[in-house]
Amino acid sequence: MNGYGEANLLLAAEAGIRAPSLHNSQPWQFRLRDGAIEILADPTRHLSVADRSGWAARLACGAATYNARLALAVHGRPAEVHLRPNAGEPDLVARLTPERERPPTSAEQNLHAAIPRRHSNRAPFSPDPVPADTRIRLIEAARAESAWLDLLVGMTALTGFAEIADSADRVLRRDNRYQAELISWTHAGYAPDGVPVSAGAPLAEPQDLLPQRTFGDRRRTPGRDYEPEPLIAILGVPGDRPVDQITAGQALQKVLLTATDAGLAASMISQPIEVPAARDQLRRSLGRSGYPQLALRIGYGTPGRTLPRRDVTDVLLPPAEGDAP
Numbered sequence: 415m416n417g418y419g420e421a422n423l424l425l426a427a428e429a430g431i432r433a434p435s436l437h438n439s440q441p442w443q444f445r446l447r448d449g450a451i452e453i454l455a456d457p458t459r460h461l462s463v464a465d466r467s468g469w470a471a472r473l474a475c476g477a478a479t480y481n482a483r484l485a486l487a488v489h490g491r492p493a494e495v496h497l498r499p500n501a502g503e504p505d506l507v508a509r510l511t512p513e514r515e516r517p518p519t520s521a522e523q524n525l526h527a528a529i530p531r532r533h534s535n536r537a538p539f540s541p542d543p544v545p546a547d548t549r550i551r552l553i554e555a556a557r558a559e560s561a562w563l564d565l566l567v568g569m570t571a572l573t574g575f576a577e578i579a580d581s582a583d584r585v586l587r588r589d590n591r592y593q594a595e596l597i598s599w600t601h602a603g604y605a606p607d608g609v610p611v612s613a614g615a616p617l618a619e620p621q622d623l624l625p626q627r628t629f630g631d632r633r634r635t636p637g638r639d640y641e642p643e644p645l646i647a648i649l650g651v652p653g654d655r656p657v658d659q660i661t662a663g664q665a666l667q668k669v670l671l672t673a674t675d676a677g678l679a680a681s682m683i684s685q686p687i688e689v690p691a692a693r694d695q696l697r698r699s700l701g702r703s704g705y706p707q708l709a710l711r712i713g714y715g716t717p718g719r720t721l722p723r724r725d726v727t728d729v730l731l732p733p734a735e736g737d738a739p
């Protein structure tokens with residue numbers, strides 16, 4: 415395989431499957447072709463209620479693409495990246511073609527090392543503020559991937575966001591089909607996909623500022639309230655076409671890995687993106703051009719645990735007929 419080896423492309427797929435996805439649905443597939451690795455959306459894993467447009471699947475596949483890029487880079491051959499390389503195959507998200515050899519940078523090594531540690535943490539964080547230089551690193555991580563990350567500063571911006579998120583959450587809670595789909599991805603024990611009740615947020619209480627996804631009905635440890643002034647970041651990109659959402663997914667993963675590398679925890683809040691009216695409101699409230707794609711809560715937390723993934727062999731497509739091995 416062009417002297418690089420299928421083994422390294424498989425390592426890229428292994429890294430790809432550690433990406434986040436809505437309800438841990440893992441809506442991706444990988445294909446090795448002509449010395450390259452391709453990332454494809456898997457229509458059979460599509461969340462037909464929560465993700466009618468395919469936005470969440472594209473973000474997840476973009477994040478998987480970023481992990482795969484990092485893996486190729488740390489194994490000495492950074493990739494040339496083509497997003498949506500074939501107009502006739504809309505599920506084909508990206509093709510990564512390993513390029514000339516070069517040693518990985520320490521930044522690439524650190525972010526790659528963070529892949530197995532990164533996980534969503536829906537528990538309360540400590541009230542300690544995130545230092546200014548770390549905030550700048552997060553903003554620059556998004557910018558390096560052609561996205562923006564707006565950090566909400568001050569209680570006025572925070573409560574404004576909380577109101578939008580809360581109203582979106584109420585809309586989704588009233589939607590029986592949405593709730594049925596969410597429950598179908600929630601489980602009490604072990605599964606290679608979906609979210610266990612133990613990884614969900616504890617049940618909401620009146621003093622909470624933000625709606626956190628509960629995945630069940632776990633009560634909180636008495637006295638363990640959420641941080642009073644959470645750091646909320648809104649990730650966005652200039653456009654809202656499928657390719658823009660894939661770009662946003664790559665930036666999302668770079669921001670999350672940068673946070674992990676800096677010792678931070680994060681959870682994702684997508685209710686205000688999932689409900690169109692709330693997303694419009696959020697967009698206007700930011701007073702900038704472009705489209706918000708996801709909200710993140712970032713802070714110092716007690717590490718939780720990583721959730722299982724399906725095995726890489728379950729997401730590897732056979733080479734197409736007539737392909738070079």
Ligand SMILES: Cc1cc2nc3c(=O)[nH]c(=O)nc-3n(C[C@H](O)[C@H](O)[C@H](O)COP(=O)(O)O)c2cc1C
Binds near residue numbers: 608719721
């Ligand atoms: C597009 C997208 C939207 C998400 N929305 C939420 C959300 O609203 N609430 C939440 O708790 N987690 C959300 N997540 C996180 C997933 O639930 C999480 O990535 C998945 O369960 C896998 O767990 P991990 O992040 O610990 O690997 C979202 C992830 C993605 C990619």
